[in-house]
Amino acid sequence: MVYQSVQERDDPVDSSYKLDDAINHIDFGRFHIKFLCLVGLTYMATACDVGMISVIGPSLTCYMGFNSLQIGLLSSAYFIPRIIGQAKFGEFADRFGRRPILMLLNVWHFFYVLLLIFSPNNVWLMLLRLVSGASVSRRVMVGLFSEFLKPQHRKILIIQQLFWIIGSGTRFLVGAAIIPWLGWRSYVATTAFLYFLVMIISWAFLPESPRFYNVTGQVHMAEKVLQMVAKNNSCTLPPGRLERLKEQKGRGRIQELFRPAYLWITVRVWLLFFCGIFTYYGIYVGSTDVVQVSGISFMNDRNESIDELDASCNMKFNTDSFILLSIASFGELLGVPLNVWLVEKIGRPYTLSLNSFGSALSFLMMIFFTGKVMLTFWLAGSLAFTAGIFTILHMYALEIYPTSLRGIGVGSSMAVGMVGAAISPLATQVLMHQNREMSLIVLTATSIICCIIPLTHMKETRGENMEDFTRLIEEEETSFIK
Template identity: 85%
Template sequence: MVYQSTQDRDVSASQSSYKLDDAINHIDFGRFHIKFLCLVGLTYMATACDVGMISVIGPSLKCYMGFDSLQIGLLSSAYFLPRIIGQAKFGEFADRFGRRPIIMLLNVWHFFYVFLIIFCPNSFWLMLLRLVSGASVSRRVMVGLFSEFLKPQHRKLLILQQLFWIIGSGTRFLLGAAVIPWLGWRSYVACTAILYFLVMIISWSFLPESARFYNVTGQVHMAEKVLQKVARSNNSSLPPGRLEKLKEQKRRGRLMELFRPAYRWVTIRVWLLFFCGIFTYYGIYVGSTDLVQVSGVSFMNERNESMNDLEASCSLSFNIDSFMLLSIASFGELVGVPLNIWLVERVGRPYTLSLNSFISALSFLMMAFFTGKVMLTFWLVGALAFTAGIFTILHMYALEVYPTSLRGIGVGSSMAVGMVGAAISPLATQVLMHKNRESALFILTATSAICCLIPLTHMKETRGENMEDFTRLIEEEETEFINQQFQK
């Protein structure tokens, strides 16, 4: 009798099925996720050292390779321009061909071209390699993959990407101060290449493909294998039965799918928020030094007027005051991390976005009226911390609001629009700041105010919701949309 009931129970389990979200929730958070989070952190630290490379090695390039200020500025812009295309295209490829192969390709790409910078003989090759390496966006695809293994209650951990970025930003100055005076600027580039090499090797041995991607492409058995691997790593198990097979989604990673009726206004809001949010973040990030200079607060040592420009550039090393400014610019963002982790679950994503934008706008406005060292530093930290919060929460929201078959292109196209803002932000900070300080700050204030208002226009809340697959969600919402049109 006992044998019969057990057999019946096994048959019943074999005939039952579970959804992928049920499996993710059942596996819970464990060792696999901790390892993945550490890999994301290492990737962000490597990228921060790379993005800020020119700011660290710039004085050495002026001194030893004869670069002028215009060439240094072009090198900084060169990194952002190809990202406008790279963000969207590689996001599309991740939806069409899978997350893992695109991450592997981008990791090899970035390591190879950063490694070649070590041997650059002149400005032409340095500019070319910065352009090519800037197209790699592996960390965005990797965070997207990480999010697809998290249950709703744990997706607030995506805000920790901001923490890793801050650590990397601060590390680049410490690393530069430690190796450049002794071994030259190429040693800093070599250290950055080593970080990318570690990311490449660890990713190759550890990263699985997305179970969600396998599921929407009809590869349900591969999705089950991935889930079983994650469950074993977490000392957990899968729900009884077999994974539910979904209808295969053919139209994956297509830009025009973002403008179908169910997602049109979501995309318009998200794109506008990414443009304004990234514009303000990079605007204050690259313009903080110019801001304190035009505010009458000098953090730099006075130089001998008899020096020419080349001698001055060679003599200006990291002194205590300038290093303090760079540290504030890098580590000031830490203020917003714990607050945002708490807020996104308490008040939701849109309201947290709006609050971060309001504090950013207030900080920019106050800096227009305060020029003293203490108050200026206080509001500068507030601007850096909460503009970074806008950026981070937006990235998390875009990962949640778009379905599996559009997640790569949805986030990638949003980042591409944001990179347009990043490319033009120096015009409103570094250039305009020296002509009219108040006008530059008012532009940043107005842009942050736009970010504050958009989330209040009935943006969809994603707190506590499972990630959707494209087919089920789009059919439900389009059917509802069509029915509403007929009723009218």
Template identity: 30%
Template sequence: MEPFVEYGQLQDDTDFTGANYHSMNVRNSNKPDNKQETHSYHGDGGTRASHQSSESANGTPANETINGVQNDPQNNGQLDFSTNNSRQLDKGDSGDGDKPMNGLEGGQATAEGPGPGPVEFTVEEAIDQLGFGRFQIQFTLIDSVLHMTESGELMLLSILGPELVCTWQLEHWQKAIISTVVFFGYLLGAPLLGKFADKFGRRKILNIVGVCLFYYGVLTTFSPTLIWIIILRGIVGACIGGVGQVNVLYSEFLPSKVRGFWLTVVSFFWVIGAVYVTAVGLFVMPTLGWRYVVFITGLPLLIYIACTYILPESAHYYAACGKREEAMATLKKVSEVNKKPLPEGTLKVGVQEDQRGTFRDLFQDKTTSFTTVLLVFIWFSMQFVYYGVILLSSELFAKGNVCAGKEQNSTGGCLESCDSLTRADYASMIWTTLAEFPGMFVSLIIIDIIGRKKTMVVQSIITGIFIFMLFMCTTRLWLTVYLFVARGMISGALQTVHVYTPEVYPTHMRGLAYGTLKSMGKTGSMVTPFFAQMLLHTSPKLTLSVYAGLCFVSCIFIMLLPIETKGRKLLSSVKTVDGGISGNIQT
């Protein structure tokens, strides 16, 4: 008689090779006194095994036999007795051993139905188990370079415009066009590159964007005329539209519990990029001129280009495409770097589709359509106000106007005047730029406490209040304070919508949705120069009313959003029958 092994001591990977075990008895002592259960496992050293079970209930035997358990021929004849292939005896089946059990004849029993099958895990579950480790830290540093570059290229507009007005004797409408064409390029590039990222992969698009952004940024320094500036900055704008995909890729490698936190942390490098460019303008513009400022602005991209080999493609993207091996290779790389094991079992992947993320998907059902429409306006208003505050800062400081609410009846001389930024102006712009740090810090603290929606509402309201305070005639110090708070709060609100958007859409359309909504936001950035750089000189009160009013109206749209994504896992596909994006499947 083979020795008994206590029930529960067997592991899923126990080797039942016939060379080691001819038979084994397993006794379950966790039974009532009047019931005993014994399981016998027999291996013939080849490819078959039998499972016999007997249970005594009030002295009446019950027998169970499961034959033909196939072992893995590539695992040295090891037999599989894992819990997924075993059947628990139905405690109601007692009596004659020849009595059919669970509808099966002759005492033969198998698992009911097809059985539970192998254990599966999703990409999201794997990322959550691997946690935030050295891999994510490396990614954070690489991601930060692109954030700095995007911020720097856009911040450059606020210091390049006033300089070109004086250098090339431009009028203010021409200065506004230089800013507008960048955002127009962004408007075209963001959705197109987002669609390509969903179809061909995030990493490929980001590599192309990094090289092109550096190349055309450097070419801008050799522009001989205004038309060349407009063409090249338009291409740069299109490239900047693709930089946002790094946020999508980064979010797909972050554990769900800390995703909001770390996406907000990365936004601090956006502020660093803006401060960097303003400081370059402060020290380089007066001595070497605008061409060197443009060149130095793009230098951080060389760091990103040199480090792109570290970044793998998104496992979420591979899983959504049905590419299990590629997704597992990515997850194994994260596992090796973080020195943590992957979950046991098989990775769950989707069905490979030819169509990846179409614009129709953004409006495929009521919930998704409603969310998309609301986010279009929210992105528009926040980008309009954010870049408006940036441009207002340079305009008000350049004019030396500390009474922004005072109407001006100038007929044109003011519009054609040359107002270069002084060192004091650059210093004030640095202070207002630094305001984004406390704004981001506020978002960092409350985003996972009160949620994404309420964070955006609180910061938008505060922004509107402090823009209205610019109506008061005051000193330059208080003007700086008002702009400081307004910029800090709107930057925090804008960063929160950056966190919210990739969380609310599923993998197969996440890049497209994020790129499209950012491009819709850039229509606000494209329009805002005509308010902050032109209308301001004619009607400051109307200009400030538009900016403050949009802050308050956007709060209504934010509260109407049907989904709060705080603590929500990333999603892979859409179940339209369950209410669109509110019924997504996790990966």
């Protein structure tokens, strides 16, 4: 069913404008810059949180007696509840609004990461990682930000990756600086402080999405938000009144994703999210293990493995290894300007395919190169390309689904991806210690699958306005199923 708009006018001769006209007219200004900075802070906090175990893992091994399997399970514990959280909170964001769900998730994340500092034993550490992992505040926030952007500016969603890279690289520098002196709990406290800042700033700054207000029939609230954004950007809205739309029923229903217009889009997006997130988090949380099994130690200056170290861990903490990983993480920066250019030049699907090919090549080369310099180079390449897959996929999902299904569309895709994220530590942090080559072959094969799927005539979203309502238009089905 296609819902038609009906204009709300005080007089028949009054002019009106559509929401997309208003967003395009407001353009990009101070409001968007402030919002981008908040999203960036959220990215940095999440990067430190998601990669927490890869930083504090060596300390947990020494001081709390964790083995490689337990470290892998601890990493997986963070992703398992996100399988449910991504889908359900995405649905709630479609039904109840982006802002209230985001506020709830921000408080949730801060509170449980804060409690993690006081974990007395292994059991509490595992339980708190499970509970804190259910929060998906970053995804809801990025979805909200995208609904304020005109088509030409949505490539900014790729630039946000810069903040993730900063957080990713900084986590190792912070770990090297404070863990040897203050212990692993000091790193957790730093992450909690970042979430505290996100929580406070979000509460004071973030508005509700005008697109959500529009599809729920709250045209006056949508217009009020647009006026606030226009004022922040020192501009005005188009002349007239915002068109009033009939309320979209059935918002956030997962069944809508399997209607003919979205069925094959959903199937391929889900498969891409699974493979893309599996490879990214596989190397992201397992980066320390890749370096370690290549003969570089984290806890001493000699060549003993961590398993051979004395339980007292009196050996000197090797900060050089963490600096190596920081360099590799900052190497992701190289992929950002390239992807910003490619998504507008050749489109989203082909850019996804190129990044997937690059990640497959990087994983393959790591099988043959174990020296510090070449390992750092190919590790940086794998992080850059897999992060590119992740970022472009998220942007594509935000663009391909309408406002009434955007939360559940992206959320369900991320939920499928979190299944891949949950098992990825077993492929890197566990399998890596058993068979280094096989672990990297698994990552290479998964990247090849990611490379092929975008070439199956996936719909291009470059330069298109975001849709607000679901449709039953057979022409929207891709040639892939014809």
